[in-house]
């Protein structure tokens with residue numbers, strides 16, 4: 001098991017000359033750009049972790065005159081706030097990543113889908129975008145970007161729900177396949193990438209894939225931005241090399257009394273103290289879109305779980321039964337056990353329900369409710385019962 | 387209740403009359419009036435030539451496209467875990483005391499609505515709220531009292 005320790009990196013917020021990087025990308029062929037990103041091993045930074053180079057390659061292979069680059073800025077996973085900060089501080093790198101993706105896949109249009117909660121950013125982003133459009137036209141790119149706003153629905157971070165929303169409909173996830181690379185927004189081939197992924201891709205084009213692969217591990221290349229909150233003396237945004245253990249993370253960011261870390265937000269996993277040392281943060285251990293929440297021993301893990309289940313019950317789009325009913329039942333179920341209205345063995349039944357949801361739910365939301373449920377109930381059973 | 391007047395037409399001129407224009411148009415109405423009346427939704431349906439049920443169906447999916455009356459200032463208090471751990475309860479009590487309403491209600495003068503919402507992306511500065519579009523973070527009862535007083539004077 002590779003373990004890289006805790007190292008701070010400065011790639012995402014690094015000050016660079018955007019024009020220079022885009023000039024360089026302009027001179028590269030589509031194949032060269034895709035090859036560079038493939039070789040970097042970059043995986044999507046939104047949480048799901050699909051290899052970005054492959055996504056671009058598949059979309060590039062589609063023979064449609066109309067293709068789209070969509071930037072997923074619908075950051076809604078509890079505990080995640082890095083995309084807001086990236087857009088606030090280096091929007092031109094986000095836009096730059098979109099132009100590069102556009103060149104790679106052969107798209108002329110880009111859409112940023114920004115969550116409604118971040119609307120206050122829009123006026124500044126519009127000014128920056130105008131200057132950006134001017135710059136890329138001078139370089140010679142034929143690409144334009146527009147912004148679409150979300151309106152307060154967590155599920156719209158799911159890619160096909162996001163497309164539905166852009167198209168003016170209810171944000172209900174679609175059946176897959178077809179995948180977005182074949183039929184995405186407006187049923188056109190679409191590469192949909194997270195805010196941070198686009199910036200990282202731009203930096204890979206800038207520094208070369210070799211520079212990127214020196215960071216991280218075989219399964220989790222590079223560095224990423226972590227959103228750190230909860231019981232920590234230093235909450236905020238930190239860019240760290242991938243491949244550290246939870247223990248190394250806690251030694252740096254904990255308050256000395258950390259009993260659990262929720263990695264990956266409400267849809268992620270809870271790691272208890274006894275597993276800190278053996279758990280790697282990354283695709284070989286616990287994956288994360290960046291959300292890291294620390295809980296110290298004063299916190300009730302029942303409250304944490306209840307809060308998450310309440311969140312899912314509210315945010316489930318309601319389209320499929322396993323998720324719509326399952327979220328409600330898990331929530332009611334833990335309440336009953338807590339109140340003593342159901343025996344503690346009932347938790348085993350609920351665990352089975354969580355497993356069923358993983359198999360039967362239509363999209364990532366319903367499929368991942370079990371992650372938090374099982375890891376919290378599994379590790380903190382006494383706190384759920386008593 | 388507001389009169390939607392020319393707003394739907396203006397927004398449709400700006401965003402177009404395609405199905406994909408629906409969200410920006412509804413968002414435009416909400417930006418100005420904070421919620422959607424039946425009249426406004428019927429007007430949008432007419433302008434885009436789709437059924438009113440389609441408009442309502444879409445609007446009702448999104449928490450920020452409210453179809454119930456909302457005040458001039460909508461206060462959304464984050465209730466997700468970090469804010470909840472860091473004093474969201476005190477913020478709610480302070481707001482309820484000040485505005486003399488409960489969560490989910492609107493003041494009699496239609497100035498303020500108080501609602502809870504899910505994580506708004508400021509967990510590192512919890513507790514956090516939104517008032518219309520503006521985020522306010524690292525709140526204490528004192529701080530939120532000052533902020534609301536300012537809004538009362540607007």
Ligand code: SF4
Nearest residue numbers: 317319320323363366
């Ligand atoms: S799993 Fe949940 S969120 Fe996903 S489609 Fe089904 S009901 Fe909707």
Ligand code: FES
Nearest residue numbers: 464469505508509
């Ligand atoms: S938990 Fe309140 S802003 Fe994230």
